[in-house]
Amino acid sequence: xxxxxxxxxxxxxxxxxxIPWYREHARDLPWRGEAFxxxxxxWGVLVSETMLQQTPxxxxxxxxxxxxxxxxxxxxxxxxxxxxxxxxxxxLGYPRRALWLHRAAGSIVAEHGGRIPRDVDALLAxxxxxxxxxxxxxxxxxxxxxxxVDTNTRRVIARVVHGREQPHPPARRxxxxxxxxxxxxxxDAAAVNAAMMELGATVCGARSADCAHCxxxxxxxxxxxxxPAGEDxxxxxxxxxxxxxxxxxAVLRALRAASAHALPVxxxxxxxxxxxxxxxxxxxxxxxxxxxxxxxxxxxPR
Numbered sequence: 001x002x003x004x005x006x007x008x009x010x011x012x013x014x015x016x017x018x019i020p021w022y023r024e025h026a027r028d029l030p031w032r033g034e035a036f037x038x039x040x041x042x043w044g045v046l047v048s049e050t051m052l053q054q055t056p057x058x059x060x061x062x063x064x065x066x067x068x069x070x071x072x073x074x075x076x077x078x079x080x081x082x083x084x085x086x087x088x089x090x091x092l093g094y095p096r097r098a099l100w101l102h103r104a105a106g107s108i109v110a111e112h113g114g115r116i117p118r119d120v121d122a123l124l125a126x127x128x129x130x131x132x133x134x135x136x137x138x139x140x141x142x143x144x145x146x147x148x149v150d151t152n153t154r155r156v157i158a159r160v161v162h163g164r165e166q167p168h169p170p171a172r173r174x175x176x177x178x179x180x181x182x183x184x185x186x187x188d189a190a191a192v193n194a195a196m197m198e199l200g201a202t203v204c205g206a207r208s209a210d211c212a213h214c215x216x217x218x219x220x221x222x223x224x225x226x227x228p229a230g231e232d233x234x235x236x237x238x239x240x241x242x243x244x245x246x247x248x249x250a251v252l253r254a255l256r257a258a259s260a261h262a263l264p265v266x267x268x269x270x271x272x273x274x275x276x277x278x279x280x281x282x283x284x285x286x287x288x289x290x291x292x293x294x295x296x297x298x299x300x301p302r
Contacts, residue, residue, distance in 0.1 A: 013219055014160065015183045015192050021215035022195035027202070030061060031140075032194075040068055042116035042141035046104070049136045050097050050128070063092050075114045077105035083300035086290055087256050095252060096288050099301075100128020118142045131175075139193055145186045147178035148193040152200025156216070157181075159204060163221030165230040166206070247272065247281035255291065255300050262299035 030036050031048040040047075047067060051060045067088060071077035077085070082102060089098035104126040108116060116137065117123055123134035135146045157177050158167035167174075178196070182189040203210045209227070211217050222228070240246055247269070254268050265282070272278040282298065285291040292301050 010219060011181045012183075014181050014216060015188060017215040017219065018195040018199070019188060019191045022191055022198055025202075026194070026198050027057075029057065030064065037141070040072060042118075042137055043072075043074055044068055045137050045141040046116060046129075046133070047101065049133045049140075050101055051092060053094070053097065053133075055093055059092065063090065071105075073114065074105040074108040074116070077102060078109045081302055082289070083302055086252065086300050090256070091249070091253075093249075095290055097128065099289055103127035104129060116141065118144070120146060139190050143186050143190060145182060145184075145189045147175045147182060148197070149174045149178050150197055150200075152198075152204075153178060153193075153196040155206060156196050156200045156204050159209070159222035160216050160220045163225050163228070165222060165228065244277060244281055244284070247274075247277050248285055251278075251281050251285055251298075252290065252300075255298060258299070262294075262297040265293070265296050265298055268298055 026032065031044060036044055048060070048064055051064055051067075070088060071080060080102065082099060085098045085102045086095055089095050092098075107126050108114060112122070117126075118138060120134045120138050123129050123137055124131070129137075132148065132150055135148045138144045138146050139148050154167040154170065154174055157174070158164040161177065178193070181196075182192055199214070199216070203214050204216075209223075211220070211223050211227075214220070214223075217223050250269055250272070255263065268282065269278045282291065282293070286293050289301055292299050
């Protein structure tokens with residue numbers, strides 16, 4: 001592992017302020033407890049981080065518990081069928097993540113003897129595992145020292161370090177900037193990674209910042225400069241109501257309700273107001289491997 005970069009006094013002040021704040025104010029989330037790591041280890045971290053992508057914490061918590069109760073190890077999930085996996089994913093959204101987890105579990109069993117790899121490059125080689133998830137597993141499951149950067153982290157760095165209200169689009173430099181803020185001690189580095197995400201999620205929000213309760217207010221260039229407004233480059237998510245995403249979700253709900261049975265294509269969302277959108281949603285689900293089409297019928301993948 002490369003030697004940590006020299007840290008500036010400002011970086012040391014950031015860590016000194018963040019770590020005690022996080023220990024006092026961090027939300028009590030199941031994947032942060034010692035009992036969770038003892039029971040599920042790195043597999044639990046991988047599953048939780050995958051579920052948390054673009055999904056609110058409150059929706060993830062019950063699904064995570066049910067998932068890990070049913071499949072507490074990669075081997076258990078690898079033995080399941082894709083249909084069971086998609087069915088269990090229920091309404092978490094972005095259901096391709098369910099198939100990615102299933103494929104990742106198969107790779108973990110086939111290539112790593114059923115054990116989650118510790119090396120970031122090996123984690124990145126797993127299906128569906130990206131830069132954030134790989135480093136999150138290495139840091140929060142194994143205690144290694146790596147920068148972990150999500151949307152909340154990028155916003156906090158943009159404000160504290162650069163004085164900008166919103167971050168630039170994601171780039172490789174985000175990891176370098178976060179690395180410069182990490183203490184040399186592995187445990188403290190993990191705490192700073194988690195604290196930056198927590199701060200962005202609960203205090204330094206995208207639409208409002210509670211600077212009066214921010215442990216980094218004294219170090220924050222954006223706060224010091226009077227909160228100058230900047231160009232908001234965040235991607236706007238398309239409206240869900242009436243969207244193709246809504247149609248895709250409705251198709252999957254119909255097939256999950258049918259359980260192991262196939263449904264005639266014409267019977268799936270027969271009353272959907274936009275027939276072209278319905279057909280487009282079905283085709284996109286087939287293309288993603290989330291639905292199988294055969295003999296004019298549809299079913300969840302086997």
